[in-house]
Amino acid sequence: MIAACPHVAAMAPYALADMTVAPGKPLISLAQNESAFPPSPLAIDAAREALSGAALYPDPDWTDLRTAIADTHALNPEKILCGAGSMELIGALIQAFAGPGDTVLASEHSYAFFRTAAQIAGAAYLVAAETDLTVDVDALLANVTGNTRIVCVANPGNPTGTRIPRADLIRLRDGLSDDVLLLIDEAYGEFSKDAEPVWDLVQQGDTAVLRTFSKAYGLAGLRAGWGYLPDSVATEVRKLLNPNNISIVTQAAATAAMRDQIYMRGIVDRTAAIRGRFCAGLTEVGLPTPDSHTNFVLIPLKDPDAAISADTALRAEGILMRGMGGYGLPHCLRATIGPEPHMVRTLDLLREWKETQP
Numbered sequence: 001m002i003a004a005c006p007h008v009a010a011m012a013p014y015a016l017a018d019m020t021v022a023p024g025k026p027l028i029s030l031a032q033n034e035s036a037f038p039p040s041p042l043a044i045d046a047a048r049e050a051l052s053g054a055a056l057y058p059d060p061d062w063t064d065l066r067t068a069i070a071d072t073h074a075l076n077p078e079k080i081l082c083g084a085g086s087m088e089l090i091g092a093l094i095q096a097f098a099g100p101g102d103t104v105l106a107s108e109h110s111y112a113f114f115r116t117a118a119q120i121a122g123a124a125y126l127v128a129a130e131t132d133l134t135v136d137v138d139a140l141l142a143n144v145t146g147n148t149r150i151v152c153v154a155n156p157g158n159p160t161g162t163r164i165p166r167a168d169l170i171r172l173r174d175g176l177s178d179d180v181l182l183l184i185d186e187a188y189g190e191f192s193k194d195a196e197p198v199w200d201l202v203q204q205g206d207t208a209v210l211r212t213f214s215k216a217y218g219l220a221g222l223r224a225g226w227g228y229l230p231d232s233v234a235t236e237v238r239k240l241l242n243p244n245n246i247s248i249v250t251q252a253a254a255t256a257a258m259r260d261q262i263y264m265r266g267i268v269d270r271t272a273a274i275r276g277r278f279c280a281g282l283t284e285v286g287l288p289t290p291d292s293h294t295n296f297v298l299i300p301l302k303d304p305d306a307a308i309s310a311d312t313a314l315r316a317e318g319i320l321m322r323g324m325g326g327y328g329l330p331h332c333l334r335a336t337i338g339p340e341p342h343m344v345r346t347l348d349l350l351r352e353w354k355e356t357q358p
């Protein structure tokens, strides 16, 4: 039997959500931070239309998509790369710039795929402590060594939902040497309406800013993400992307979705309103949550046993949250904000569960 390369054999498979519920119950998934709402009708129309051209390979340069992104965010289209989900870009960025002997640094409760991508690259993965479930720039800087090639920050964070201001990201950038890559993952950037953009950091040292169509645009199933990168970084990352990485249907849908900012803003506002009511209810029940700037909330319970007990009670009724043991938060559950009736039902069940607790 052929043996895998040692660094691959040593890896655990990537842990997606456990989707098992009690038999016979309709499944309500609050486990994967998918949009509570469908994509823009214009995106659906564009996808349907593009399908008839499926005999041909897609545009390998994502020309329409890049133009739509550049127009919307006032960016230089030449500095944009598109991926089959931002995960493809995270993987390629880490593989391009970190290998055996190098370290990828992230914060304590960071997005799990950073670790996986570092392992795929054969690089060491190190985490710096967070303060109040929030990225701590000083702790990150204190953990930088001569081997640190990449520092990853998801802002807002997943699974914490918290964010740090632009000023902190600038302080982090200023504290790093120019040739350490700062990867800023803004998968939930659209949910922070008042946050100042950080695109300009791409001109200050080696900084990459990533976004996705999977969350606020409701296109997780089509796989599209994008990054804004310095030219020299983009040149190397591009070599590692699959040629023709984004299907013709996905490119058409994502382009139309990007051009329909009004629809996306509506989704963000409705999601925030549902989140506000859900969190207020949780606080009433005695389960306050950290401030979320995303389409999910982290729910801290008393201890890991309480988290398992609450998860079990919800699963028995068909509601799936995400256990946070893999993120160093075994006393927490993470709940995606779904449609209002799902969140009302979830809150009712948590209230009932809480009454059973000593």
Ligand SMILES: *Cc1c(COP(=O)(O)O)cnc(C)c1O
Pocket: 033, 084, 085, 086, 087, 088, 111, 154, 157, 158, 185, 187, 211, 212, 213, 214, 215, 220, 223, 224, 225
């Ligand atoms: C959901 C998510 C992604 C996005 O993944 P896609 O591959 O674009 O679907 C990236 N980063 C974070 C922090 C996420 O939560």
